[in-house]
Amino acid sequence: MVIHIIKMRIMKAILTTIFTCFILTGAGLKTNVFAQSKADTVKHTEKDYYQIISLPIPEDIKLEVGGVCLMPNGSIAASTRRGEIWIIDNPYMLNGRAPYYHKFASGLHEVLGLLYKDGALYCAQRGELTKLVDKDGDGKADVYETVCSWPLSGGYHEYSYGPVLLPDGNFMVTLNVMFPNEHWWRGASLVPWRGWTVEITPDGKLMPYATGMRSPAGLGVINGKFFFTENQGDWEASGGLVEVDKGDFTGNPAGLVWADRPESPVKVRTSDIASRVDFRNNAAGKIEDDDPKRPYKTLFEVAAEVPGVKIPSVYIPHYIMGNSTSGFVQIPDDIKFGPYAGQILVGDQSQSLINRVFLEEVKGQYQGAAFPFRSGFESGVLRLCWGMDGSLFVGQTSRGWDSKGPKQYGLERLVWLGKTPYDMKAVRAMPDGFEIEFTKPVNKKTASDPDNYTINNFTYKYHPVYGSDIVREKKNNIDAAIVSADGLKVRLVVDSLREKYIHEIKVADNVVSDEGTSLLHPTAYYTLNFIPDGEKLNVPHRVQKPLAAEHHMDMNMNMAMGTTKGPALRKNQTTMPKTWKRVDQTIYMATKPGLKFEKPELTLKAGSKVKLVFSNKDDMPHNFVIVQKGQAVAVGELAMKMGLDAVKKSHIPNTPKLLFNTTLVGPGASQTIYFVAPAPGQYTYVCTVPGHFYVMQGTLTVEK
Ligand SMILES: [Cu+2]
Numbered sequence: 001m002v003i004h005i006i007k008m009r010i011m012k013a014i015l016t017t018i019f020t021c022f023i024l025t026g027a028g029l030k031t032n033v034f035a036q037s038k039a040d041t042v043k044h045t046e047k048d049y050y051q052i053i054s055l056p057i058p059e060d061i062k063l064e065v066g067g068v069c070l071m072p073n074g075s076i077a078a079s080t081r082r083g084e085i086w087i088i089d090n091p092y093m094l095n096g097r098a099p100y101y102h103k104f105a106s107g108l109h110e111v112l113g114l115l116y117k118d119g120a121l122y123c124a125q126r127g128e129l130t131k132l133v134d135k136d137g138d139g140k141a142d143v144y145e146t147v148c149s150w151p152l153s154g155g156y157h158e159y160s161y162g163p164v165l166l167p168d169g170n171f172m173v174t175l176n177v178m179f180p181n182e183h184w185w186r187g188a189s190l191v192p193w194r195g196w197t198v199e200i201t202p203d204g205k206l207m208p209y210a211t212g213m214r215s216p217a218g219l220g221v222i223n224g225k226f227f228f229t230e231n232q233g234d235w236e237a238s239g240g241l242v243e244v245d246k247g248d249f250t251g252n253p254a255g256l257v258w259a260d261r262p263e264s265p266v267k268v269r270t271s272d273i274a275s276r277v278d279f280r281n282n283a284a285g286k287i288e289d290d291d292p293k294r295p296y297k298t299l300f301e302v303a304a305e306v307p308g309v310k311i312p313s314v315y316i317p318h319y320i321m322g323n324s325t326s327g328f329v330q331i332p333d334d335i336k337f338g339p340y341a342g343q344i345l346v347g348d349q350s351q352s353l354i355n356r357v358f359l360e361e362v363k364g365q366y367q368g369a370a371f372p373f374r375s376g377f378e379s380g381v382l383r384l385c386w387g388m389d390g391s392l393f394v395g396q397t398s399r400g401w402d403s404k405g406p407k408q409y410g411l412e413r414l415v416w417l418g419k420t421p422y423d424m425k426a427v428r429a430m431p432d433g434f435e436i437e438f439t440k441p442v443n444k445k446t447a448s449d450p451d452n453y454t455i456n457n458f459t460y461k462y463h464p465v466y467g468s469d470i471v472r473e474k475k476n477n478i479d480a481a482i483v484s485a486d487g488l489k490v491r492l493v494v495d496s497l498r499e500k501y502i503h504e505i506k507v508a509d510n511v512v513s514d515e516g517t518s519l520l521h522p523t524a525y526y527t528l529n530f531i532p533d534g535e536k537l538n539v540p541h542r543v544q545k546p547l548a549a550e551h552h553m554d555m556n557m558n559m560a561m562g563t564t565k566g567p568a569l570r571k572n573q574t575t576m577p578k579t580w581k582r583v584d585q586t587i588y589m590a591t592k593p594g595l596k597f598e599k600p601e602l603t604l605k606a607g608s609k610v611k612l613v614f615s616n617k618d619d620m621p622h623n624f625v626i627v628q629k630g631q632a633v634a635v636g637e638l639a640m641k642m643g644l645d646a647v648k649k650s651h652i653p654n655t656p657k658l659l660f661n662t663t664l665v666g667p668g669a670s671q672t673i674y675f676v677a678p679a680p681g682q683y684t685y686v687c688t689v690p691g692h693f694y695v696m697q698g699t700l701t702v703e704k
Helices: 002-026 033-039 253-258 270-274 299-305 632-640
Strands: 050-054 065-070 076-080 085-089 100-105 115-117 120-124 128-133 143-149 160-165 171-175 196-200 206-211 218-222 225-230 240-243 325-330 344-348 353-362 365-375 381-386 392-397 409-416 424-430 433-438 453-460 470-476 478-483 489-494 501-507 523-528 585-592 601-605 609-615 625-628 658-661 670-676 681-686 697-703
Touching: 050 365, 065 115, 065 381, 065 392, 065 409, 076 392, 076 409, 115 160, 120 160, 160 218, 171 218, 206 253, 218 325, 218 344, 225 325, 240 325, 253 270, 344 381, 353 381, 353 424, 365 424, 424 523, 433 501, 453 478, 453 489, 585 601, 625 632, 632 681, 658 670
Parallel strands: 325 381, 585 609, 601 697
Antiparallel strands: 050 409, 065 076, 076 085, 085 100, 115 120, 120 128, 128 143, 160 171, 171 196, 196 206, 218 225, 225 240, 325 344, 344 353, 353 365, 365 523, 381 392, 392 409, 424 433, 433 489, 453 470, 453 501, 478 489, 501 523, 609 670, 625 658, 625 681, 681 697
């Protein structure tokens, strides 16, 4: 599979080169429309500003990074899923020398976090918080001391993350729920305090702090407050960054089984949720969200009724910005890392990238905007830590789950190259809209045209199903775009803002900087938990012109080509066509964990009437899409450009490269499609979900 990807990447590089050569040779021609239309904006990429430097890892070290931290001498400590801790000297590769690895500790149980404090390393193993000390100074830990332990059921996914240090010197650890067999993707808490965040004093006293966590892979302290990152799953519509106060409940009810214990500070009870949202605890244990008309509530609606329910500070919309939110760090004020001091960098494991979050306090709570930041890491991004020189170390692992980055594990360093990208620096909520702050002055002419911005808002369902569709989507009308005198800010006056909804803010390419550059990242997602009080600008209402690019195509109208006579079949034909008397071939296709199809190859007979039953046996949604041979990545990349539309349309772009498809199929669910097998030859089938399409592929052979 990896070789396959590399081949495809080489092909892509060759194609890009051919294409570039074409443009270069074409530049000499008299009529070159292409060069002219592109010449007015300067192209730039993330690479021009932030460089990724890979650290070589000796072949015999399986550095599946679970934790990273900076040592006082500038070395980096990295813990692994395999239970080892390595100290890496000269990770900056000064004087062209390779880093030097030595083993500090081993025999630990899946170390997914690491902290240096007062001459010792602290790590959460699955079942305990451990202090490791090198007493004799030989570079190896000789004291392994249990600070505090907690029970384990032995179930899959019972990860423990951390610790991080609170300002008062206590430790915080987050504890993943487990997935029991009968409900294999639904979180359960079989032993205390699974699904909780726990606070631990230096002398080992464990105090339950909050619950509602499902897969809290990232944790940290921002401006003195405790935050964690959640992943999509049951009851969790999308990943995001959540500020947690003591006693909060953040959404996944599995951990509430322990809320009655005297040590629990949580006031929410299971019945508070169950009386409002159907848990659908049926005997089969399988929940299929088959009925889009099923009534639902949002998390913020439940929070409005139940004190103690906490909504995320900032959503990092699933599929659109990432798939598995992981570790985060705040950019310190005193380092040189570009124009984003004080903001948060949040990793994404499966997409192998880092997003950026701007936080602001509104009505006493944090909320803010998420932006893309840097993609292209070599494996799944899990842990981030600052080096001594202000560069960012990025600890990575695919951990049995594939990531977009092709390697099984990796350690890389992200370095700012000293140039400021033209980007949205921040988006702030205003009483009547948003204020976008840019890193460089904008061209005032284009920036003051409100038609050069689009805003859509949406929310998610709160339910026991894995993830959620985007629901209640609404377009906002923009009445004015007012540019500040220095050209660094644009105030958008927006009609009918919706409190508690996520607002997608898009800036058109022609809102260029003074230097003629388009934005490096033109889209932001602002989680508007509160609209701030204050004076509204008095501007007349106007009706926004729709952008030419906003062409909405109903997926049901997406017709398949090359089928037999009679009414054309849909690409997603889910009932047997009336003209068919029988099915010639019935094919069963399923998914399996680790971004795989159960069968890597399929054979069909050309022209035969095919019924294909696609069953999703994994714990996340997938689709099944047949595309022209070798077009899986091209179609997947088109799907990634669909933005908000992507989830609604099941990541199915409108392209002739795509022949037939299922829509998104949730965990445990299935969908049947009908199509006529195309002309003899080879085809590719793929799941077009972002991050999946690079690896989740198979080969379809159509025979005569
Ligand atoms: Cu998939």
